Amino acid sequence: MKKENLEDIIKKVSHLSKLAMSEDDLGDYLKKAKSIISYVEQLNELNTDNVEPMSHAFDVKGSLREDAVTDSKTAEKILKNAPEADGNLFAVPRVIEES
Amino acid sequence: MSDLYKKTICELSKLLAKKEISSLELTKSYLDRIKKLDPSINSYILRCEENAIKDAKRADKTIETGRDITQLTGVPIALKDIFITKDIETTCGSKILKGYIPPYNGTVVQKLIDAGSVLLGKLNMDEFAMGSSNEHSAFGAVKNPWNKNMVPGGSSGGSAAAVSAGLCAASLGTDTGGSIRLPASFCNIVGLKPTYGRVSRYGIIAFASSLDQVGPMTFTVEDCAIVLKTIAGHDPNDATSLNEPVPDYTKYLKKDIKGLKIGKPKEYFIEGIDPEIVTKIEQGIDDLKKLGAKIIDISLPHTKYAIPAYYIIAPAEASSNLARYDGIRYGHRSKKLSDITELFENSRTEGFGSEVTLRIIIGTYVLSSGYYDAYYLKAQKVRALIRDDFKDAFKKCDAIVAPVTPTPPFKLGENKADPLKMYLADIFTISVNLAGLPGISVPCGFTKKNLPIGMQLIGRPLDEGMLLHIGYAYEQANAWYKRRPEYE
Numbered sequence: 001m002k003k004e005n006l007e008d009i010i011k012k013v014s015h016l017s018k019l020a021m022s023e024d025d026l027g028d029y030l031k032k033a034k035s036i037i038s039y040v041e042q043l044n045e046l047n048t049d050n051v052e053p054m055s056h057a058f059d060v061k062g063s064l065r066e067d068a069v070t071d072s073k074t075a076e077k078i079l080k081n082a083p084e085a086d087g088n089l090f091a092v093p094r095v096i097e098e099s
Numbered sequence: 100m101s102d103l104y105k106k107t108i109c110e111l112s113k114l115l116a117k118k119e120i121s122s123l124e125l126t127k128s129y130l131d132r133i134k135k136l137d138p139s140i141n142s143y144i145l146r147c148e149e150n151a152i153k154d155a156k157r158a159d160k161t162i163e164t165g166r167d168i169t170q171l172t173g174v175p176i177a178l179k180d181i182f183i184t185k186d187i188e189t190t191c192g193s194k195i196l197k198g199y200i201p202p203y204n205g206t207v208v209q210k211l212i213d214a215g216s217v218l219l220g221k222l223n224m225d226e227f228a229m230g231s232s233n234e235h236s237a238f239g240a241v242k243n244p245w246n247k248n249m250v251p252g253g254s255s256g257g258s259a260a261a262v263s264a265g266l267c268a269a270s271l272g273t274d275t276g277g278s279i280r281l282p283a284s285f286c287n288i289v290g291l292k293p294t295y296g297r298v299s300r301y302g303i304i305a306f307a308s309s310l311d312q313v314g315p316m317t318f319t320v321e322d323c324a325i326v327l328k329t330i331a332g333h334d335p336n337d338a339t340s341l342n343e344p345v346p347d348y349t350k351y352l353k354k355d356i357k358g359l360k361i362g363k364p365k366e367y368f369i370e371g372i373d374p375e376i377v378t379k380i381e382q383g384i385d386d387l388k389k390l391g392a393k394i395i396d397i398s399l400p401h402t403k404y405a406i407p408a409y410y411i412i413a414p415a416e417a418s419s420n421l422a423r424y425d426g427i428r429y430g431h432r433s434k435k436l437s438d439i440t441e442l443f444e445n446s447r448t449e450g451f452g453s454e455v456t457l458r459i460i461i462g463t464y465v466l467s468s469g470y471y472d473a474y475y476l477k478a479q480k481v482r483a484l485i486r487d488d489f490k491d492a493f494k495k496c497d498a499i500v501a502p503v504t505p506t507p508p509f510k511l512g513e514n515k516a517d518p519l520k521m522y523l524a525d526i527f528t529i530s531v532n533l534a535g536l537p538g539i540s541v542p543c544g545f546t547k548k549n550l551p552i553g554m555q556l557i558g559r560p561l562d563e564g565m566l567l568h569i570g571y572a573y574e575q576a577n578a579w580y581k582r583r584p585e586y587e
Contacts, residue, residue: 005243011461016427017418020444032365032457033464033518040407042236043477046484051477056309056326057295057535058560065335077202083432090427095439 006034100489102502103541104265105129108322112170115162122173123230124161124216129175131264133219136587139247142261145188145221146179151175154217161215162383166352170325172215174372177267179258180221181228183302191304192224192230192254194237195424195431195450197404203520205302206269206337207271207330214329218564219267223257224450227421228306230254231524232513235454240529242511243285244584245550249508252282258316259286259486271316271325273303275310277503277528280540283316284503284553285577287542289323289570294561295535296341298327299334307416308339310409312533312548318580320541320570323349327372327563338531343561348465351564352571359569362496366402367527373506376552379544383573387500392571395496402479405530406522411465412533417455418462424450453507457518486534497559498565502527503540507550531557539566551579 007030014021021029073087084091102119105112114120130148137143153268156172178184183190183205203448204212211218225235233241233256241256243249244264251260257273259282262270273280283290291314298313305311314324328349333342363384368377387396426432426446433445451459465474492499500573505526514521531538536557543554554573558566 009464010460010466013460013467016467017422017459017463018440018443018447019451020448021460028453029457029460032463034458034463036410037464039413039519043404043407043411043481045479046401046404048477048480048484051480053465053476053482055479057486057583058341060296060339060341060433063335063338074202076461077200081199081202081429082344082440083426083430092427093439094444 006030006037105131107318107327108170108174108267108269111174111526112172115173116168118162121325122155122158123152123216125173126151126175126219129219129267135566136264137266139242140244140260140266141239141241142152142257142264142266143220144192144223146460147187147218147220150187151217151219158215158217167215169214169329169330171211173217174268175217175219175447176211177219177222177261178208178270179255179272179295179552180303181224181273182271183304184208184218184221187221188314189221189304190237193236193450193455195447196429197431198452199429201406201422203302203561204395206299206334208302210330222261222270224255225256226455227304227417228254228273228275228416229280229454229458231277231281231521232509233257233282234511235452237452239528241495241510242543244586245286246508247586248510250285250511252285252508254278255580256282259283261286262286262288262318264586265583269315269322271313271326271330273311273313274532274533275306275413279314279316279537280503280528280555281524283540285423285508285551287551287582289320289322289539289541289580290314291327291358291539291563291566292531292537293327293331293563294341294537296339297537297561297563298330299332299340301334302334305420308420310413320567320574321349321352321539323566324352325537336340339384341561344562347563351568353568354572354575355391356569356572357397358389359392360395360396360496361392361497361569362397362492364397364399364402364492364499364501367501371505371559372432372502375399375507375546376502376505377470379552380554383543384500385459386573386576387569390576392569397492397495397499399492399496399530401481401484401488402530405533406526407480408478409476409533410522410527411474412462412482414458414460414462415466415475417468418459422460425428434440439571454518482533483562485530489534489536493550493559498569501555501557507546507552527555528554536560537566539570541570543577544579
């Protein structure tokens with residue numbers, strides 16, 4: 001595993017997860033993250049070389065259902081929840097600059 | 100009729116069926132109590148008065164016709180605000196979802212409506228169900244009705260406090276690492292986390308999808324069985340829900356537990372647990388023995404690794420689930436936005452509280468390139484070891500008995516600043532979620548300071564019936580639920 005400075009990692013992952021971190025907040029999150037990361041690293045005491053990873057409680061096979069049309073006349077209600085809408089569309093600030 | 104708020108679902112449904120009370124009268128009596136008493140507890144985020152009156156009138160009509168009556172018909176309940184409710188604001192305890200009005204009902208909500216229950220309102224919770232004290236709510240902390248300086252537990256703290264305080268006849272919570280069982284134990288009520296997949300998650304706001312499960316929070320084990328039988332079952336809208344028949348859980352309520360083998364894991368009785376908890380659980384175990392159960396010493400050797408594994412897996416899943424809150428389709432949008440990146444960043448930063456932010460950061464980190472194997476994959480392997488511990492143990496016993504928490508209810512503010520200290524409150528509940536098993540918390544006594552303590556029973560996959568059976572037998576011999584808090 002490459003070793004990076006935890007402060008740099010937190011700055012990077014905040015950016016990746018679209019969180020704007022102020023310098024003040026960064027210090028607090030860094031302190032908390034440090035203690036959590038060092039705590040979870042006790043898993044390294046265990047040898048897990050021959051263990052299959054488990055992502056779900058049970059081996060449930062994906063179940064298929066009919067691709068049926070159901071009542072979805074909720075567009076108006078859905079758009080009502082949007083902070084900004086334009087007709088039948090969600091409105092956002094301009095994403096692509098005019099050339 | 101006086102003291103209606105002390106009655107169980109079972110008692111209320113009989114009164115309703117005999118028309119000794121109407122659902123409307125009953126509902127109004129609860130609404131009055133909530134208005135008068137909840138300001139000191141803060142268990143409700145939203146009261147649904149109009150909706151409740153409408154539900155009650157509909158229930159009274161059903162009772163009048165005498166058709167399609169269930170034990171929940173006309174019974175006033177309330178839901179943790181993580182349940183999607185059509186046309187009723189649903190916030191998940193977060194500022195980022197303030198004002199969100201869902202266009203549909205989740206499966207469990209629809210089942211409760213179909214059963215004829217009355218929805219009184221939406222209950223307070225830790226933001227996105229992340230917390231063990233209900234202090235991480237955008238709508239303020241909830242107070243424990245047994246002592247208002249204490250936390251009610253979390254994350255379903257509003258649900259536990261509301262039932263305990265007689266502000267609804269029953270409630271529902273969700274449990275990702277202990278969020279039903281812990282607050283149930285802190286408030287002297289029964290809380291059941293069913294087997295993963297037993298109850299549909301469709302219409303439950305997702306926290307950690309491989310761990311989340313819905314369950315009843317009630318006064319008694321019998322009430323718990325009634326609610327579970329209403330909400331359990333396969334749902335095509337939740338691909339992880341189990342396609343297994345739903346038994347009539349009330350059939351398991353028997354007083355005789357002779358010959359049942361109950362395992363006592365040595366790793367759950369270690370140094371550092373509050374001595375009053377140990378005393379009460381040992382007493383509970385003695386009572387189970389007196390009722391005819393055989394107590395067997397067992398070992399769950401990987402117990403101490405459950406919290407570290409959970410605090411990789413749960414934040415990882417949460418960081419992915421919470422990516423949807425982007426300020427575009429619903430919820431909070433920042434006013435400070437000059438471009439799309441600022442819209443995302445400022446909306447999320449302003450909308451999420453500090454604990455949620457911390458978990459998104461941890462979750463993104465453990466999934467990020469270069470760290471995935473060391474953290475996430477490692478935790479998934481340890482999760483398998485924890486599941487296998489239980490598999491081995493259940494070869495020797497029918498159920499497992501353990502404490503729910505290492506301490507009684509703690510003071511408001513006591514653990515809030517130190518996340519690791521808060522996480523340790525879940526030390527005895529978290530393994531059950533990782534393994535996907537059912538677990539129940541049943542009241543088992545009080546500390547010298549009159550704070551509730553709960554006893555945990557853990558079962559094999561889909562063996563909720565066994566937990567209800569043992570819990571009911573214990574409750575019949577030790578009716579702690581009859582004690583109610585004097586907080587008014």
